[in-house]
Amino acid sequence: MTEKDTLSILGDGDCLYEASVSPPIFQTSTFGGGGEYSYTRLSNPTRRALEKETAKLEGGKHAFAFSSGLAAINSVFSLLKKGNRVVVSDDLYGGTYRLITKIYQNYGIEFVFADMSSAQAVKTEIEKGADMVFAESPTNPMMKIAPLREIGEMCKQTGAVFVVDNTFLSPYFQNPLALGADITIHSATKFLSGHHDTVAGIAVTNRDDIAEALGMISMTLGNALSPFESWLVLRGIRTLPLRMQKHQQNAFALAEYLKTLPQIDKVYYPGLPEHSGHELCKSQSSGFGGVVSFTVKDAGTAKRLIKGGKIIKFAESLGGFCSLITYPLTQTHASIPEEMRQKIGITDRLLRLSVGLEDFADIKADITKMLEG
Numbered sequence: 149m150t151e152k153d154t155l156s157i158l159g160d161g162d163c164l165y166e167a168s169v170s171p172p173i174f175q176t177s178t179f180g181g182g183g184e185y186s187y188t189r190l191s192n193p194t195r196r197a198l199e200k201e202t203a204k205l206e207g208g209k210h211a212f213a214f215s216s217g218l219a220a221i222n223s224v225f226s227l228l229k230k231g232n233r234v235v236v237s238d239d240l241y242g243g244t245y246r247l248i249t250k251i252y253q254n255y256g257i258e259f260v261f262a263d264m265s266s267a268q269a270v271k272t273e274i275e276k277g278a279d280m281v282f283a284e285s286p287t288n289p290m291m292k293i294a295p296l297r298e299i300g301e302m303c304k305q306t307g308a309v310f311v312v313d314n315t316f317l318s319p320y321f322q323n324p325l326a327l328g329a330d331i332t333i334h335s336a337t338k339f340l341s342g343h344h345d346t347v348a349g350i351a352v353t354n355r356d357d358i359a360e361a362l363g364m365i366s367m368t369l370g371n372a373l374s375p376f377e378s379w380l381v382l383r384g385i386r387t388l389p390l391r392m393q394k395h396q397q398n399a400f401a402l403a404e405y406l407k408t409l410p411q412i413d414k415v416y417y418p419g420l421p422e423h424s425g426h427e428l429c430k431s432q433s434s435g436f437g438g439v440v441s442f443t444v445k446d447a448g449t450a451k452r453l454i455k456g457g458k459i460i461k462f463a464e465s466l467g468g469f470c471s472l473i474t475y476p477l478t479q480t481h482a483s484i485p486e487e488m489r490q491k492i493g494i495t496d497r498l499l500r501l502s503v504g505l506e507d508f509a510d511i512k513a514d515i516t517k518m519l520e521g
């Protein structure tokens with residue numbers, strides 16, 4: 149094979165790329181030829197394929213893939229300026245809380261925590277002045293539902309940028325941009341990739357001004373997702389609808405089963421008709437997701453559960469094929485101060501279960517055995 153032959157094979161790359169049913173991984177740092185792509189920190193075709201796909205799923209115009217969910221959140225917070233005021237869900241992913249309190253509060257940016265399940269509480273804070281409103285719905289771990297349309301309307305009227313962390317429902321069940329959000333964020337580590345094998349984040353927006361700023365931020369902070377990880381998330385997305393349906397089916401069954409058990413105190417799953425946000429969730433989402441939180445009657449039971457089972461593993465994270473049980477107190481929400489944890493309800497009796505894709509009979513048998521110790 150001559151050097152010329154090799155070059156012609158490489159030269160065919162573009163059309164082969166189009167023809168590939170699964171896009172190739174462009175594992176390159178730099179691109180010659182002065183075309184659309186120049187350097188992978190700025191853009192890369194595999195990452196672009198993922199960004200296009202997630203933009204489409206969220207009904208957005210622009211998407212940016214980051215090296216983690218937190219990198220996506222950090223990039224969105226990088227839109228803020230000194231003196232800005234931000235209203236945030238009081239029940240929040242622990243890492244986002246740490247990012248706010250350990251980093252951004254040092255930069256002269258004010259963050260206030262509000263109960264986002266109450267439109268009135270959000271309104272009161274927005275009226276005091278807000279440059280950004282950041283909501284999770286359902287919240288992590290208490291599964292509270294925020295009235296996204298109402299908050300979106302308030303933000304539109306005041307000019308606050310409305311950001312929704314949509315990790316828990318995934319774009320399959322909820323599209324915050326259609327409900328009035330300016331930016332929707334995902335920890336793609338969770339349901340989007342779905343296989344416990346990658347850490348990634350996504351931000352999607354319809355606003356050209358925000359997209360321009362986020363493009364600059366991503367290029368400047370250097371926190372864009374690698375080609376290989378982009379490919380993994382893209383692969384996960386291929387089965388997102390099937391997985392979300394099964395996650396939800398198992399979550400419903402588990403929530404119903406937990407309710408019948410004497411060791412269980414309360415079950416928090418928005419799919420249950422008695423959940424305080426059930427009707428609201430139904431009005432703005434097409435499903436309730438695959439995460440169930442619950443309290444047990446005594447902390448001893450919680451200690452037994454976090455030993456894990458045969459198929460339910462004791463581990464952080466959620467949204468993958470494997471059922472994971474998490475103890476927010478010592479894991480995901482350990483960085484939240486005791487007083488705030490108490491207020492939200494994160495006690496030594498609270499557990500969160502990301503219900504996996506296993507046969508429900510196996511999940512049921514496992515949790516039953518775990519409860520017996």
Ligand SMILES: *Cc1c(COP(=O)(O)O)cnc(C)c1O
Nearest residue numbers: 216217218241288315335337348
């Ligand atoms: C996990 C998670 C994050 C952080 O994502 P990473 O990919 O772990 O950085 C942010 N928000 C929510 C709701 C999460 O569950």
